Amino acid sequence: MQYWLMKSEPEAFSIDDLRDRPQQTEHWDGVRNYQARNMMRDQMKVDDQVFFYHSNCEEPGIVGIARVVRESYPDFTAFDPDDKHFDPKSHPDKPVWFMVDIGFVRKLSRTISLRELKLRDELADLALVRRGNRLSIMPVSPQQWAFILQLE
DNA sequence: GCCAACGTTGGC
DNA sequence: GCCAACGTTGGC
Numbered sequence: 001m002q003y004w005l006m007k008s009e010p011e012a013f014s015i016d017d018l019r020d021r022p023q024q025t026e027h028w029d030g031v032r033n034y035q036a037r038n039m040m041r042d043q044m045k046v047d048d049q050v051f052f053y054h055s056n057c058e059e060p061g062i063v064g065i066a067r068v069v070r071e072s073y074p075d076f077t078a079f080d081p082d083d084k085h086f087d088p089k090s091h092p093d094k095p096v097w098f099m100v101d102i103g104f105v106r107k108l109s110r111t112i113s114l115r116e117l118k119l120r121d122e123l124a125d126l127a128l129v130r131r132g133n134r135l136s137i138m139p140v141s142p143q144q145w146a147f148i149l150q151l152e
Numbered sequence: 153g154c155c156a157a158c159g160t161t162g163g164c
Numbered sequence: 165g166c167c168a169a170c171g172t173t174g175g176c
Contacts, residue, residue, distance in 0.1 A: 009174090033159080056174050114175080132157045134173050 003140040004044065005051040005062070005128060006102070015052045015064035015107055024104035025069050029077045030085040032097060036137040041072040041098040043139075050102055051140060051148070053128070054111070061113035062148065070101035108152050122147050 006028065008014065018026055031037055045068060052064040074095035078087040090096035118129045127138040140148075 007174090060175070134158060136173085 001142075002043065002045065002048045003050075003142060003145040004039070004048060004068075005053050005138050005140050006066070007053045007055040007136045009056045010054045010063075011057070014054065015066075015104075018052070018064075018066060018102070018104045019107070021104075025101050027070075027075075027101050028099045029075050031075070031099065031136060032085065032087065033136065036135055037098055039137050039139065040100050044068050044071065044100050046071055049105075049145065051145075059111055059113055061111040061116070062108065063111050064107040065105040066102040067105050068100050069103040072098040072100050075099040110152065112148060112151050116151070117148070120147070120151075 013026070018024065028040070031040065048068040050066040050068065051062045052066050054060060054063050074092065075085070075090075075097040076092075077083045077085040078090035078095070078097045079092055080086055085097075087097060114128070117123050117126065123129055123144060126140065126144050127133050127135060
């Protein structure tokens with residue numbers, strides 16, 4: 001069992017949007033960063049646990065928990081010239097970009113804010129709080145996962 | 153809206 | 165392969 005953190009701008013796709021989807025699942029399209037892609041493509045497995053993080057909003061922080069429900073497959077939005085995430089480098093017979101599906105588990109009882117996470121010595125190594133880190137998907141250690149959850 | 157910290161692109 | 169210019173992310 002592995003743990004992850006995935007960022008989303010709530011204006012684009014929020015934890016409530018995930019909760020309200022049919023089957024409460026959604027594909028995680030639009031990742032166009034190789035490091036993040038590699039984690040999705042090579043490492044994320046069904047039932048891995050995910051912190052759902054809201055970025056670029058009033059109170060950035062962890063707002064809920066999701067889980068991986070489908071392992072990586074080609075991100076079809078890269079094939080569509082009309083899609084915002086279109087990438088001519090990627091073709092159906094040789095895809096460059098991949099995605100996973102995630103399912104809603106629950107919302108946290110409160111937002112665990114970035115500000116709060118930064119205050120905790122125990123999370124000094126969490127990729128999220130490291131200077132300059134802009135990865136939209138990052139690993140979370142079992143210890144970090146447990147520590148963050150007990151903050152709730 | 154600002155801007156730091158990246159990642160990507162492309163000329164050479 | 166170097167690196168300047170440019171684009172993006174995302175906190176503030």
